[in-house]
Amino acid sequence: MSQRADAPLSMPVDDVVIVGGGLAGLFCALKLAPRPVTVISAAPLGEGASSAWAQGGIAAAVGEGDTPEAHAADTIAVGAGLVDEEIALGLAREAGARIHDLLRYGVPFDRDLEGKLAVAQEAAHSARRIVHVRGDMAGKAIIAALVDAVRNTPTIRVIEGYAAEALLTHDNAVNGLQLRNAHDPALPPVTVAARAVVLATGGIGHLYAATTNPREASGLGLAIAARAGAVIADPEFVQFHPTAIMVGRDPAPLATEALRGEGATLINAKGVRFMQALHPLAELAPRDIVARGVFAEIAAGRGAFLDATKALGDHFADHFPTVYASCIAGGIDPAKQPIPIAPAAHYHMGGIAVDARGRTSIDGLWAGGEVSCTGAHGGNRLASNSLLEAVVFAARIAEDIDGRSFAAQPAPAPENPRNCAMPPSAEASLRALMSSHVGVIRDGDDLADAIRTFAMMEQSVGNIALRNMATTALIVATAAWSRRESRGGHYRSDYPSENPALAVRTRMTLNDARAIAADVAAGIAPRLHAMA
Structure with a gap:
C-alpha cells in the first residue's frame, strides 16, 4: 500500500x-x-x-575454494586496524x-555456464567473490x-x-x-x-561538492539521531571513490572498481601509469591509496584518466553497460579513449x-x-x-x-516546526567547504576553519535541512580535527603517518562535537580520543 x-x-x-x-x-x-x-x-x-x-556487487564467499574466514581476513586487513573482527566474521558467514x-x-545474479553464481575479482580481495548482475548493474x-x-x-x-x-x-x-x-x-x-x-x-556523500551519491545522501539520518542524543562512531572516516567520471554531472557517475579488476589502468595526461610507484598492487591498491594517487596527479596539473582501451576495447559496452552509457552521454567513448576521472565522496x-x-x-x-x-x-x-x-x-x-512489543509513550511534541527558506548558495558553500577542507587530504588549519563555520550554522540557521547538513558536517570535521594521524580513509598532511596509540575507534555525541568546536575557538588541543 x-x-x-x-x-x-x-x-x-x-x-x-x-x-x-x-x-x-x-x-x-x-x-x-x-x-x-x-x-x-x-x-x-x-x-x-x-x-x-552500486556497480560492484555483493561480496560473498560462495566460490569454490573460498571461505568466510578468508573474506573476513581481507576485510580486517583493509580496515586500518579498526575493524571489529567478530562483526567482520559474522558478516562473512551470513553472506551466503x-x-x-x-x-x-x-534478483537475477549472474551465473556461469554450469549454472553456479558467477563471481568476480575486486581490489584487495584475495579471491573472486563478488556476485554481480550483468557486470555493473547489481x-x-x-x-x-x-x-x-x-x-x-x-x-x-x-x-x-x-x-x-x-x-x-x-x-x-x-x-x-x-x-x-x-x-x-x-x-x-x-x-x-x-x-x-x-x-x-x-x-x-552529498555533503561534498564532488560525490557519486544521490542528493538524498546528505547525512540526514546521522544528524537527526545525533540531535536526539545518539552516539556516533568513526565519523572522520570517509571513503572517496578514486574513479568518478568527470563529465560535468552532479552527482558524478562512477567507473566501477571492477574495471581495474579486469585490467584497466590509471594514467596521467602523458599516458604514464602512476600507481605502480605508489603501491605494490598498483591500480588494485586499497581505495584510499588510489584516491590520494589520483588526487595528487590532478593537483600537480597532470590530470588523471582510467584507460580500458587495451583491457576491454570493443567489449566495453557488453561488460560494463552502465559505465559505457555514462561515458557516451558525456562525450567520451571508453572503448577508444581514456576516461577523465577524479576522487569523489562515495561511502561513509x-x-x-x-x-x-x-x-x-x-x-x-x-x-x-x-x-x-x-x-x-x-x-x-x-x-x-x-x-x-x-x-x-x-x-x-x-x-x-520481531515478536517484541513496545511500551506506550507520551504523544510526541514537534521540534522547530518553523522552517526558513534555504539561504541562497548556502548548500553549495557548505559542500565546497567540505570538499576543500574535510576531503581527500586534510590538515589542522583547514579543519579548524571548517569547524568554525559548521558550528555557527548548526546553531543558527533557520532552514532545517541545512541545519541537519551542518550538524553532520560538524561531527565529521571535529572528529577529523581530533584524530592527529592518518589512517584508512582519513588522511592528514600534517600528520601523514599512523600513530599506534590511536588505533582506537571514535565514539562521540553532538555535545562532544560542540565541545570540540569550542576547543577549536579557544585554541585547545584535541581531546576526542581520550573518550574513544
Missing part, C-alpha cells in the same frame, strides 16, 4: 517505522513481514538510494544466506527486485514524498518523528507517533553507533546500511562489503524487532 505526500498523513502507532527506501530499509521491511511496517521515503522507492547505483534471500526476492537490479517485492507485500505501507527532519524522544526512548513534505518544504511539518524506528537513510565508514543487532544508544531506535556504523569496515571499507552489510544487518534488525 502506497501513500504520496499530497494525501493526508496518518500512521498506526504500533507499526515499525523504517525511514529510507534503499537496500537496508526495503530488505528489513520484507524480513519483518507479516508484521505491519511503514516505510517512509523522501523520493520514490529506490530512486534516492545510493544502493541503486542473504544472497539466497535476494535470489528468492527475484545495485539497480537488486533495488528493482526489492521494490517489486515490497509493493506486493500487503503488510508493508509505503509513504513517499516525506523527509524525516527530526527524531522525537522521551526519556531516551523514541516516541515519534517529525516529517516534512519533500516537494514543498514551506508546508508545516507533520508529527507522527512511533515506538520503533529503523533509520536506513544512507550516507553523507562512520555513522550511528550500533551493536551486533543494529541497536543504537536510544531505546526503540535501530540503524542499518550506510547511516550506521557496525565496526565491520573500520577505517577503510573493503570493496563490495557495503551491500552485504546492509542486508545482513537489515535481517538482524528485523529478527531483533
Whole structure:
C-alpha cells in the first residue's frame, strides 16, 4: 500500500517505522513481514538510494575454494586496524544466506555456464567473490527486485514524498518523528507517533561538492539521531571513490572498481601509469591509496584518466553497460579513449553507533546500511562489503524487532516546526567547504576553519535541512580535527603517518562535537580520543 505526500498523513502507532527506501530499509521491511511496517521515503522507492547505483556487487564467499574466514581476513586487513573482527566474521558467514534471500526476492545474479553464481575479482580481495548482475548493474537490479517485492507485500505501507527532519524522544526512548513534505518544504511539518524506528537513510556523500551519491545522501539520518542524543562512531572516516567520471554531472557517475579488476589502468595526461610507484598492487591498491594517487596527479596539473582501451576495447559496452552509457552521454567513448576521472565522496565508514543487532544508544531506535556504523569496515571499507552489510544487518534488525512489543509513550511534541527558506548558495558553500577542507587530504588549519563555520550554522540557521547538513558536517570535521594521524580513509598532511596509540575507534555525541568546536575557538588541543 502506497501513500504520496499530497494525501493526508496518518500512521498506526504500533507499526515499525523504517525511514529510507534503499537496500537496508526495503530488505528489513520484507524480513519483518507479516508484521505491519511503514516505510517512509523522501523520493520514490529506490530512486534516492545510493544502493541503486552500486556497480560492484555483493561480496560473498560462495566460490569454490573460498571461505568466510578468508573474506573476513581481507576485510580486517583493509580496515586500518579498526575493524571489529567478530562483526567482520559474522558478516562473512551470513553472506551466503542473504544472497539466497535476494535470489528468492527475484534478483537475477549472474551465473556461469554450469549454472553456479558467477563471481568476480575486486581490489584487495584475495579471491573472486563478488556476485554481480550483468557486470555493473547489481545495485539497480537488486533495488528493482526489492521494490517489486515490497509493493506486493500487503503488510508493508509505503509513504513517499516525506523527509524525516527530526527524531522525537522521551526519556531516551523514541516516541515519534517529525516529517516534512519533500516537494514543498514551506508546508508545516507533520508529527507522527512511533515506538520503533529503523533509520536506513544512507550516507553523507552529498555533503561534498564532488560525490557519486544521490542528493538524498546528505547525512540526514546521522544528524537527526545525533540531535536526539545518539552516539556516533568513526565519523572522520570517509571513503572517496578514486574513479568518478568527470563529465560535468552532479552527482558524478562512477567507473566501477571492477574495471581495474579486469585490467584497466590509471594514467596521467602523458599516458604514464602512476600507481605502480605508489603501491605494490598498483591500480588494485586499497581505495584510499588510489584516491590520494589520483588526487595528487590532478593537483600537480597532470590530470588523471582510467584507460580500458587495451583491457576491454570493443567489449566495453557488453561488460560494463552502465559505465559505457555514462561515458557516451558525456562525450567520451571508453572503448577508444581514456576516461577523465577524479576522487569523489562515495561511502561513509562512520555513522550511528550500533551493536551486533543494529541497536543504537536510544531505546526503540535501530540503524542499518550506510547511516550506521557496525565496526565491520573500520577505517577503510573493503570493496563490495557495503551491500552485504546492509542486508545482513537489515535481517538482524528485523529478527531483533520481531515478536517484541513496545511500551506506550507520551504523544510526541514537534521540534522547530518553523522552517526558513534555504539561504541562497548556502548548500553549495557548505559542500565546497567540505570538499576543500574535510576531503581527500586534510590538515589542522583547514579543519579548524571548517569547524568554525559548521558550528555557527548548526546553531543558527533557520532552514532545517541545512541545519541537519551542518550538524553532520560538524561531527565529521571535529572528529577529523581530533584524530592527529592518518589512517584508512582519513588522511592528514600534517600528520601523514599512523600513530599506534590511536588505533582506537571514535565514539562521540553532538555535545562532544560542540565541545570540540569550542576547543577549536579557544585554541585547545584535541581531546576526542581520550573518550574513544
